[in-house]
Amino acid sequence: MADPDRGVADQTQRWDRVPELGGPPGRSRPPVPPRAPVRPPDEHADQAWDDDWDDDAADDDAADDDAADRPGRRTPVWQVLARGVGELLVTAGLVLLLFAFYEVYVTDLLNDRRQDQLAEQIEEQWDAAAPAAPGVAPPVGEPLAVLHVPRLGADWSRVVLEGTTEDQLSQGPGHYVGTALPGEPGNLALAGHRVGKGSPFLDADQLLPGDPIVVETADSWFVYRVLGDPASGDYAADPSGIPGQQIVRPDDVSVIAPTPGGTEPTAAYLTLTTCHPKYSAQQRLIVHAVLDGAAISKADAPDGPPALRGE
DSSP: OOOHHHHHHHHHHHHHTOGGGTOOOOOOOOOOOOOOOOOOOOHHHHHHHHHHHHHHHHHHHHHHHHHHHSOOOOOOHHHHHHHHHHHHHHHHHHHHHHHHHIIIIIHHHHHHHHHHHHHHHHHHHHHHSOOOOTTOOOOTTSEEEEEEOGGGOTTOEEEEEEOOSHHHHTTSOEEOTTSOOTTSSEEEEEEOOSSSTTOTTTTGGGOOTTOEEEEEOSSEEEEEEEOSBTTTTBGGGOTTSOOSEEEEOTTOGGGGSSSTTSSSOOSEEEEEEEEESTTOOSEEEEEEEEEOSSOEETTTOTTOOGGGGTO
């Protein structure tokens, strides 16, 4: 026979385990979300996706090709020409700057070395050979004399070559072929660059009336002095009527005549010619000087005359 109390107890125990029915709370596990159903592999779907991707890529490539083939906005011809001219001008400016730097600075350095070589050469010639016969000039391109100008520096000196072509002037001052030799009646005419190639006559405009210009040969010293009035500094006040300094056209050859501005030699003159103004060849700067006294023998003055020291 069944126990009526056991059935009641079992029912009460089951009721206690259900919180929703008002029973005491108990431990419960969180609900598990439903798992999505797994689709079986579909080869046709994968192929369709690949096909769609290929179609999109092909469309993008086609769009790029159309954009490349489609002509863009053309640059006006005048802008292209202006850009080209501007580039040419910039290039030409750089070339000119490099050329100017070379002509002004590099050629000066090269000329200094060449002048040192010429100084050694002329000393060796003077020591080894007998003095040249009076009135005989050396061959063109050979050293003639050494020029000293104290006003331009205590140690300023340049070897003078026979001839005035660019080959000679690129090495130093040159002697006009056919003009007087040192100490002779007539006009000892010398040319030299103002800027570049050693710039021998760069500051020739600073020579003042009465300044000495000394020419050294194998056995003698010759002292010339710039024409004009030493007291006033007036180049045009010389009694000879020959200015100590003047500016002339490049084609004015009368300045190297036997007497500057004349035809017959009246004294022993010296003339320096160079470009004017600086960095230009539009005109010529001319300096005239006259021989001051007789030749001074090197045997009597081996270190040079007092004028060599600016006296």
